[in-house]
Amino acid sequence: MNTTAKSSGFQDLIEAVESLPLEDRSLLVEIVNKRIIEKRRAELVSEVMESRDAFRQGNLKRGTVEDLMKDLLD
DSSP states (O other): OOOHHHHHHHHHHHHHHSOOOOOHHHHHHHHHHHHHHHHHHHHHHHHHHHHHHHTTTTTTOOOOOOHHHHHOOO
């Protein structure tokens, strides 16, 4: 989908939301915010699991910022 079509679709969505009663708009915002939070939480859990697996496999190291800088410069 090109940028113009995306913009047009987004504008259509905005207009549809603006046509809703104020109470429904507030409810929609609340629902969308909760879903964004849930999505971010799920992504974080996935990243933590990946990091733990990488650490167990020896692909990650622990250390200080100084240790990291030393490794980057070596």
